Amino acid sequence: MNANTMRILCWNVNGIRAAQRKGFLDFLKREAPDVLCLQETKAMPDQLDAELREVEGYNSHFASAEKKGYSGVAIYTRPKPERVTAGCGAARFDCEGRVISADYEDFILYNIYFPNGGRGPERVRYKLDFYDHLLEEWQERRSDGRELIICGDYNTAHKEIDVARPVEWSKQSGFLPEERAWLDKITDMGYIDAFRVYNQAPEQYTYWDNFRNSRERNIGWRIDMFMVTEGLMPKVRNAAIYPDILGSDHCPIELVLA
Numbered sequence: 001m002n003a004n005t006m007r008i009l010c011w012n013v014n015g016i017r018a019a020q021r022k023g024f025l026d027f028l029k030r031e032a033p034d035v036l037c038l039q040e041t042k043a044m045p046d047q048l049d050a051e052l053r054e055v056e057g058y059n060s061h062f063a064s065a066e067k068k069g070y071s072g073v074a075i076y077t078r079p080k081p082e083r084v085t086a087g088c089g090a091a092r093f094d095c096e097g098r099v100i101s102a103d104y105e106d107f108i109l110y111n112i113y114f115p116n117g118g119r120g121p122e123r124v125r126y127k128l129d130f131y132d133h134l135l136e137e138w139q140e141r142r143s144d145g146r147e148l149i150i151c152g153d154y155n156t157a158h159k160e161i162d163v164a165r166p167v168e169w170s171k172q173s174g175f176l177p178e179e180r181a182w183l184d185k186i187t188d189m190g191y192i193d194a195f196r197v198y199n200q201a202p203e204q205y206t207y208w209d210n211f212r213n214s215r216e217r218n219i220g221w222r223i224d225m226f227m228v229t230e231g232l233m234p235k236v237r238n239a240a241i242y243p244d245i246l247g248s249d250h251c252p253i254e255l256v257l258a
Contacts, residue, residue, distance in 0.1 A: 005237065006079070006257040009033040010151040012113070012207070012224060012250035016041040016074065020052060022247040028055060033254075034078050035102075037111035039153045041072035063087060065097035072097045073111050073152070079104065088137060093130050106257075107232055108141055110134075112152035117173030124173055127155065131182045139189075147232035150191070153207075153224050153250065158183040158193065161202050162222040174221065190230040194239035194255055195222075206241055207250045215249075226255040 009031060013019040016038060028036060036058075044064040045053060053060055058076040063086035065071040075084065081102035087094035102109045112134065117124035138148055156179040160166035169175045187193065195204070205220025214220060226239055238256040245252050 004258055006035070007033045008035040008037065008109070008149070008151065008226075008255045008257070009252050010037040010039075010111070010224060010226065010255075011252040012039040012153040012248060014040050014042075014248040014250065016043055016048065016052060016072075018042075019247050024247060025051060025055070027245065027247065028076070031252075035109065036076040037109070037151050038074040038076075039072075039111070039113035041074050042069050043072060044068065061086070061100060061102070063094075063097045063100040066095045070096070071113055073100045073113050075100055075102055075109075075111050077102060081109075088134060090133055092126075093133065098130070099134070106235070107147040107149050107229075110138070110148065110150040110152070112150065112154075114153060114155045116155045117176070117179065124176065124179070127173070128178065128182065135186060138191075142229060148191075148227075148229045149232065149255065150227040151225070151253070151255070154183070155223055156180060156183060157221045157223050158187075158225075161200075162204075164203070164205070164219045164221070169221075174223065186227065191227040192230055192233055194226040194228045194233075194236055195241065195253065197233070197236070198239050199241075204241055205243065206253060210249050218243075224250055224253050226253065228255070232257075 045062045055076055060076050061084045062074045081104050083103045085101045088099045098113045100111050115127040115130050117127040157163045157175050163169055163175055203218055205222050206224035208215035208220040235257045237258045240254045243251045
């Protein structure tokens, strides 16, 4: 870690073993972030080879779903956290391996793979319940005087600028009014979408459907985000998206602290 900065990368890899075959470890060595948060790892630790479990210079931590090949999150970190916690304390969510948090001196970093509501109304309800459960935990940490960074695949785009086809997609999960309203709610509560502080341009996406050449045509969604509590924002130096990095249907995003 640079003495003056801390660089955090976040990436939904759509299967860490598949990403490994596509050059994930080369990416990690080349980029050398201080912390790397992964979502949708789709593996339990005992399914990973030593190359993925024990990356030189990093401590690795995993939270996996009970169902094999599904969900899962991981953190690779150079600075040693005071503690790492898998889960959010609710069995109905933790069985899906969606949350892992690392407690550093200046903040708590949450790495989250938020649910996809695309399988129907019941999953949309589950997704909204998950959002509310996590918000309650975050607010408790804030009441303890802690600052938070919440990164991951939120599975919801916030504003019309964050999707290529806002009218068409407003009736599907990921851009439903009730999902977007929750993002309105947390931003009103002092959670800041760090990327939009640095970049207000349209057509800035982090996810593209695998079909219809969506990535080549940049028909995408910005659903991967760093939310930062307002008290920590003075330490934020940059937030960026790296759409040219391949290997998944999502691309990595970055937050730099000083």
